[in-house]
Amino acid sequence: MMKKRTMNKNKKNKLINDVVFKLESEGFEVFIDKISDVVTIAKNICISCSSKWHADYNQCIFCGSVNYQLYSCSKCKSLSSITNSGGKKWKCQSDLNCKDAKPMKNCINKNCPTNLDDEIKNIVDQVTDSKGLFSSKKGGLFVSQLWCLNCGNDLDKFISSQIVIKIQDSADNLLETNFKIFDNYIFVKDNKFLILNKENQKNSNYEKNIDINLLYLI
Numbered sequence: 001m002m003k004k005r006t007m008n009k010n011k012k013n014k015l016i017n018d019v020v021f022k023l024e025s026e027g028f029e030v031f032i033d034k035i036s037d038v039v040t041i042a043k044n045i046c047i048s049c050s051s052k053w054h055a056d057y058n059q060c061i062f063c064g065s066v067n068y069q070l071y072s073c074s075k076c077k078s079l080s081s082i083t084n085s086g087g088k089k090w091k092c093q094s095d096l097n098c099k100d101a102k103p104m105k106n107c108i109n110k111n112c113p114t115n116l117d118d119e120i121k122n123i124v125d126q127v128t129d130s131k132g133l134f135s136s137k138k139g140g141l142f143v144s145q146l147w148c149l150n151c152g153n154d155l156d157k158f159i160s161s162q163i164v165i166k167i168q169d170s171a172d173n174l175l176e177t178n179f180k181i182f183d184n185y186i187f188v189k190d191n192k193f194l195i196l197n198k199e200n201q202k203n204s205n206y207e208k209n210i211d212i213n214l215l216y217l218i
């Protein structure tokens with residue numbers, strides 16, 4: 001009796017990881033269901049230019065610049081990393097070793113009103129304590145991303161999709177799909193990839209790379 005040769009489990013896992021890695025490198029969040037070889041991908045993008053929307057970035061409410069994790073000395077303006085401070089009392093990092101200086105969480109943009117306008121500068125200085133925190137209950141200078149970093153548009157959306165990853169044997173030409181249940185299929189054969197979905201059901205050419213633009217996303 002002929003027994004269909006099953007693919008080595010490690011090899012199969014490696015091929016699935018290749019697909020997952022490619023999706024992650026395109027900025028997708030990838031949720032893997034190991035049992036069914038189905039991955040769910042999701043991405044927060046700009047409605048207008050489809051650039052990734054960074055929900056973890058903060059932007060200055062005055063000028064929109066991204067907030068880097070930096071403190072600047074209130075006296076000499078030298079910069080130091082927030083993450084390196086490790087809970088110790090903040091001290092000016094420059095050679096000047098400024099006395100009575102405060103760590104300011106300033107906007108990186110030198111032309112921002114928070115760095116040019118004396119009135120705003122004063123307010124920021126007054127509400128910042130010696131640990132670099134705003135004592136104002138109304139919060140700080142920065143809010144979550146408001147505008148696309150690429151085109152400046154102010155609307156974002158989530159796109160997502162369910163993808164079945166099918167590892168094919170070299171001789172396996174059958175492309176089994178069910179688009180009523182899943183949005184996309186990525187077939188993997190001899191280290192090449194073939195994407196099929198509702199909008200593209202006829203293709204049978206395996207390509208060297210996974211063309212993300214061919215995925216059906218909603």
Ligand SMILES: [Zn+2]
Pocket residue numbers: 060061062063064065107108109112113114
């Ligand atoms: Zn600013």
Ligand SMILES: [Zn+2]
Pocket residue numbers: 073074075076077078092093094096097098101
């Ligand atoms: Zn200083």
Ligand SMILES: [Zn+2]
Pocket residue numbers: 046047048049050051148149150151152153
């Ligand atoms: Zn955009």
